[in-house]
Amino acid sequence: MSQSTPTHQRLAFMLRINPGMGEGYDQRHQQVWPEMLDLLSRSGISDYSIFRRDETLFLVLSIAADDTFDAVWQRIEADPINTRWQDSMAPYFQPLTNLRPNERFPMFQQVFYMP
Amino acid sequence: MSQSTPTHQRLAFMLRINPGMGEGYDQRHQQVWPEMLDLLSRSGISDYSIFRRDETLFLVLSIAADDTFDAVWQRIEADPINTRWQDSMAPYFQPLTNLRPNERFPMFQQVFYMP
Numbered sequence: 001m002s003q004s005t006p007t008h009q010r011l012a013f014m015l016r017i018n019p020g021m022g023e024g025y026d027q028r029h030q031q032v033w034p035e036m037l038d039l040l041s042r043s044g045i046s047d048y049s050i051f052r053r054d055e056t057l058f059l060v061l062s063i064a065a066d067d068t069f070d071a072v073w074q075r076i077e078a079d080p081i082n083t084r085w086q087d088s089m090a091p092y093f094q095p096l097t098n099l100r101p102n103e104r105f106p107m108f109q110q111v112f113y114m115p
Numbered sequence: 116m117s118q119s120t121p122t123h124q125r126l127a128f129m130l131r132i133n134p135g136m137g138e139g140y141d142q143r144h145q146q147v148w149p150e151m152l153d154l155l156s157r158s159g160i161s162d163y164s165i166f167r168r169d170e171t172l173f174l175v176l177s178i179a180a181d182d183t184f185d186a187v188w189q190r191i192e193a194d195p196i197n198t199r200w201q202d203s204m205a206p207y208f209q210p211l212t213n214l215r216p217n218e219r220f221p222m223f224q225q226v227f228y229m230p
Contacts, residue, residue: 012166012173029227037229047230049175051127051223058127058173058223060164108166108173112144114152115162 008046008062010113011069013105015057016094022052025092036085043075055094073104123161123177125228126184128220130172131209137167140207151200158190170209174220188219 017025029050040048048061063072076082098106132140144165155163163176178187191197213221 010164012164012175014168014171014173026226032227032229040229045229048228049125049127049225050227051175052226053129053221053223056129056223058129058175060127060166060173060175106168108168108171110164111141111167112147112165113163114147114155114160 006065009065009067010060010062010110012058012060012108012110014108015059015096015105017052017055017057017092018094019055021092022054025057026052028089028092033081033085035081039076039079039081043079044072069107070104121180124180124182125175125177125225127173127175127223127225129223130174130211130220132167132170132172132207133209134170136207137169140172141167143204143207148196148200150196154191154194154196158194159187184222185219 044063044067046062049059051058051060063069096105100106159178159182161177164174166173166175178184211220215221
């Protein structure tokens with residue numbers, strides 16, 4: 001596409017929550033701890049959407065073009081705020097399946113973009 | 116969330132393509148017809164990403180806050196350019212399943228957003 005060098009890359013992955021836990025999941029995400037939001041921002045994440053239909057979540061976010069998702073996630077995981085958040089959210093999630101080697105999450109590739 | 120009135124709404128839905136057709140799908144989307152891109156823009160779509168992992172597609176796009184996806188899609192479908200594009204893409208797609216009443220596509224709700 002005829003675009004100038006992009007400053008950000010767009011990443012996406014899918015997660016599944018347990019049956020019947022959708023409304024609770026949504027409620028938790030209407031009141032994410034301010035310190036957790038701050039950690040995500042400081043770690044390099046922006047323009048972060050979570051979409052849900054029933055038990056399927058689709059997460060889309062931006063990081064800097066010269067960063068990597070792995071590096072971003074390591075910065076997040078190094079902070080005890082994240083440990084507390086993930087512990088509190090763990091009951092919602094189904095185990096991850098079909099991961100490829102070295103994948104943390106089932107990552108999607110952006111194959112089309114129109115501004 | 117403490118944001119000013121948004122000018123756009125973010126929509127998302129999921130599609131499935133037939134096994135083994137991922138690379139062909141990607142190639143087609145690296146060379147979407149200019150008149151098709153123009154039709155999408157004119158019909159009110161912007162910031163449109165398609166993400167793929169194997170046979171699963173996740174499509175995320177923006178429309179004006181005071182528009183509806185149904186109205187946007189009717190404008191697109193009224194144009195013969197779209198008919199030609201959809202006819203050429205039809206062999207890629209698996210039939211839609213689990214649609215709810217009045218749904219065109221399996222729509223997701225944005226349950227979290229962080230700028």
